[in-house]
Amino acid sequence: GAVVSQHPSRVICKSGTSVKIECRSLDFQATTMFWYRQFPKQSLMLMATSNEGSKATYEQGVEKDKFLINHASLTLSTLTVTSAHPEDSSFYICSAMTAGDGYTFGSGTRLTVV
Amino acid sequence: GENVEQHPSTLSVQEGDSAVIKCTYSDSASNYFPWYKQELGKRPQLIIDIRSNVGEKKDQRIAVTLNKTAKHFSLHITETQPEDSAVYFCAASRYNNNDMRFGAGTRLTVKP
Numbered sequence: 007g008a009v010v011s012q013h014p015s016r017v018i019c020k021s022g023t024s025v026k027i028e029c030r031s032l033d034f035q036a037t038t039m040f041w042y043r044q045f046p047k048q049s050l051m052l053m054a055t056s057n058e059g060s061k062a063t064y065e066q067g068v069e070k071d072k073f074l075i076n077h078a079s080l081t082l083s084t085l086t087v088t089s090a091h092p093e094d095s096s097f098y099i100c101s102a103m104t105a106g107d108g109y110t111f112g113s114g115t116r117l118t119v120v
Numbered sequence: 121g122e123n124v125e126q127h128p129s130t131l132s133v134q135e136g137d138s139a140v141i142k143c144t145y146s147d148s149a150s151n152y153f154p155w156y157k158q159e160l161g162k163r164p165q166l167i168i169d170i171r172s173n174v175g176e177k178k179d180q181r182i183a184v185t186l187n188k189t190a191k192h193f194s195l196h197i198t199e200t201q202p203e204d205s206a207v208y209f210c211a212a213s214r215y216n217n218n219d220m221r222f223g224a225g226t227r228l229t230v231k232p
Binding site for chain 1: 162163164165166220221224225
């Protein structure tokens with residue numbers, strides 16, 4: 007089936023620095039990728055939808071200047087958490103829509119800001 | 121937009137018993153209802169999905185039922201095994217639409 011590769015799986019960064027998370031569709035072209043955030047023991051909350059070649063669409067309450075999304079090609083979408091703070095610590099996960107497989111998720115990135 | 125509610129939040133069953141998780145949705149235009157299983161620290165895995173043109177779908181020990189009139193759908197796991205222990209999420213969307221919303225999740229524990 008379709009595979010979405012997400013890196014890194016874990017990252018620890020200092021407060022005030024930026025972190026980039028990558029999601030790649032390995033065997034299909036992902037015109038659209040979705041970025042979710044998941045707090046411990048909670049559900050996945052849609053942050054934004056990235057479309058190849060255009061600006062991302064952000065959900066209400068999500069700071070687009072803080073969570074920069076780039077979808078430069080049909081196989082790569084990136085989420086950059088800028089000027090990270092401890093409250094940004096969370097599990098971030100991407101997904102892409104595939105024909106026949108529904109939504110395929112990346113493996114997730116656990117971000118810890120210290 | 122779509123709003124999905126999921127119950128119960130936790131469920132504990134004895135090995136071999138059945139488990140049922142229920143979800144309701146608000147958008148009558150939603151037509152795609154997947155269920156995901158998420159083990160601790162891992163990605164959600166699609167376990168079964170149903171489109172609005174059918175009322176029930178079964179895959180071995182897992183089945184999903186859909187009541188479009190009442191706008192609710194349920195996951196049924198029979199003959200539960202300890203490896204079924206995980207968090208299960210329901211979701212609803214219009215197929216090929218980006219507006220997929222997840223339920224809050226159900227933590228299922230199967231006791232051996």
